[in-house]
Amino acid sequence: MIITEELINSYSVSFKVILPSTGYHDQHNGGRWVPGLDGPSQQAEGMVIPLKSNLIYDSGGKLTTEDRQLVCLFKLKKGDICMVKDKKYTVLEETDWSEYADYYRYTLKYSSQSK
Incomplete structure (x- = not known):
């Protein structure tokens, strides 16, 4: 699948990005x-999609069906928190496509339900 800015904008959902503060x-x-308290938050938009089953299988248990990809x-930075539809995810890793395209792809690790 070819990902374009138009595709991202067509299938984007709103979510909140929370920047974690440093603990001591x-x-x-x-x-x-x-641990630090949650830092400032901001509204954002992006495509949040389920992980491919072979990616979950190849992860050796590191990833689950609850985890997502964000385009x-x-x-974002590793460790940033994304609140998507009352579910909390942490940015686990980044695949930087910005050199070849105008987007970033992240693996989001499911953390917990929002309280």
Whole structure:
């Protein structure tokens, strides 16, 4: 399938991108790691599609049927959080197609239901 900006715009859904904040080691509590709170969020759009079954199979259990691929026109970072239809996903890896095309492709790891 050839992915174009027109195709992305035709099948895009709205979702929220949450930038994670940095955690810290609490020296007053034995150096225990304290994760950061969710950082600022912004609305975004992109194609969120199920993973191909052979990709799930070849992952050796790393990926599941709950995980998704995101195709969009903007750059994200590994660890960014995407809230899609009340489901929480974390950006697991990026396939950068920007050198050859005008889009980015990400693997989203399902985290949990939104509260």
